[in-house]
Amino acid sequence: MTSPLQQKIKITGPSMVTANRTSDGIVIYRTAQQGWSASLSDAAVVRTSDEARALLAEANADDVGAVGAYIAPVELKDSGEIKPGNLRERIRSKGLTIDLLPA
Amino acid sequence: MPLVKDGKIAADLFVHVFDGAELPGDGAILVPAARFLEDPQALLARAGKLGVIWPNNRDIDDLVPYLDRLAAVALVFPSFRDGRAYSQARLLRERYGFEGELRATGQVLRDQFVFMLRAGFDAFEVKKDSDAAAFAATTKRYSVFYQPTGDGRVTALNRRMQLRHSESAGQ
């Protein structure tokens, strides 16, 4: 496997690192305190490719705690609120877009 | 990298001789296929046991003429996901009757031991010490086997047929 430090990582806007927790699979976000949180509002937001690379490398180093870490875009509101930057991340953070059961 | 042979961690009697390296005068050696095929007769004439490391993307037909004079064949798992050497192993054992050491090399992990044993391997260059130590326990995990292979384990179907025979004989 290519080390994340060697991967070509380029971000075009504010980004975060997300993964799934190993024990139960839930969606988690890398925090600025070198840990994980289930809440997107706790995510560390990076703005440069170097920062993104470093945050991903740190996340990947926790192979026991998290699975499949990757960089994803976020949208930063004026209020400072962090919003998912694409549909996939909206679904991961907010859940299914469908009703589970027939109406 | 520990070697498991005949079910136990054992000393490796074979010395790996890489391409271009000088041959030791005697003693058991394992040489890469390309080097072996350059001059098989010279290597076979040498004192000491000879084994060949055979890559998984080369037909074993090329090795077949020499099998009865080889002490070992080492097959390669470049990744544990690459299963070509399982076919090579079964062909060597079951079709060509190779009786020397059949060694698994490369990414050899605990969770492949049973498959490898069933395919005919009897020596394992195991990647992790903990996996080598767990060899005996791991290979005892399964007692039921569906497929007939050359390893002689009785298949589920055979056991059922035997049971049927003994039941009908008892009636």
Next chain:
Amino acid sequence: MYAYDELDRTLINERVSEFRDQVKRRLSGELTEDEFKMLRLQNGVYLQLHAYMFRVAIPYGTLSSKQLRTLAHVARRYDRGYGHFTTRQNIQYNWIKLSELPDALADLAEVGIHAMQTSGNNMRNVTSDQWAGVAPGEIEDPRIWSEILRQHTTLHPEFSFLPRKFKIAITASDHDRAAIKIHDIGLRLYRNAEGETGFEVLVGGGLGRTPFIAKTIKPFVSRRDILSYVEAILRVYNQYGRRDNIYKARIKILVHELGIEKFAAEVEEEWEHIRDSALTLEDSVIEEIRSRFSYPAYDKLPHMPEELKKTAHDPHFEAWRRNSVFTHKVQGYSIVTLSLKPVGGPPGDATADQMDAVADLADKYSFGEIRVGHEQNLVLPHVAKRDLPALWKALDKIGLATPNINLVSDIIACPGLDYCSLANARSIPIAQELTRRFANHETANMIGRLHINISGCINACGHHHVGHIGILGVEKNGEEFYQITIGGRADENAQMGTLIGPAVPYGDVADVIEDIVEAYLALRARPDELFVDTVKRLGVEPFRERVYATR
């Protein structure tokens, strides 16, 4: 039903114990994710968007009521109270915790259910006709052969690390309900001119980014030789299938690159070595497996019982009976399909309560047996005709009597971007909207047989290529778009659909499908000319015109 014996049960328990140990090693950090991934995949565990997804095999689509209750139990105890039936006779749970998986597997093992090889690069669940054993005119029960192959392919020491996944399907009827032509190996059981029963063997079918219809590699392989012949195909594939590029690793690419004649010659050469080996299936061996299948003790019942005559005046019952009830090989009995495609519902989903209720109904009306078909519906295979009215009432109460089998709202759909980490676009909401558009039963009936298949990405789990109408989700600049194909089919005349034009945005899909259906209604030669036949007769052009003229 196939009854597991002590050996089958022992093997499953041994596998559960091995997986428990693998999970333990992963959670303790002894195994890296890179090492564990292959091990979890070999036991049906994926990582999806929100959680782990757990896929459980329902070999050849046959379940006992006890097994279905256990599937319900797993949904309730370890998941969120529902499961998703797939296009390959599996059930998927979407919210399972890795740490609890070994316990879920142990519960399943108690009723002879497992998740072995439901993912990973190995031989997957061997599927078959969901009407196996009850379809009129069937040569013989194909599940006997599915079971022989299931056993042979389970934990196979040579073929557990193939270049890519490998799927086998078997049918024994003229009408192919098992979609054998889109499988890596398709087996068609038939009787040849000499009166001998054997198999036409097809190879190299598959969907995904490079779709192929399977080609016949050998027109007739006798029953005694079928296992050795399949083994020969697999050995050739294991050695020569591409491993340098995941997208070119399926057997269909090897068959395509070598050509079917060359590939067949390679297989033939290998087969000559092994055809008279321990793999030969003597009659006694086949009989041993056959003897483990039990069949219902059917009663002698009238073709048209009083109960049926009495209820025939109820138009709702009649609509359901005409749509969802099919001819059984035994007089007085019917095959009943239970639609898992209610209006507005996610295709193929069933709640734990529904599963329990179906299990009870199976005990009451179907000799305790349930089937699962690749169209993502359930089947009660042995219902006495006199029980149909009572069954219908009970099914209606639990939302499983939607009379839309084979109609436009009987949609096949993958989980799509709502669940799946591979998806580019959502599938389920598209299906839901379409079922609302075509909710009127009279309209749907008037349209007739029309299969819509939806996939959320090119991997084609929703079999979009072979839908009469296929819908494929793609991503364009961060937005969901959908490519529409028409004219595909998955049966004995299987073929890929043809793209009708540029992809359309999410919000337009249902309108476009309505346009296509309206075009068909205007163009069809007779009311009984099926959609797919109109497309065959006229090509895609008139449909393209209709859809894009105003867009």
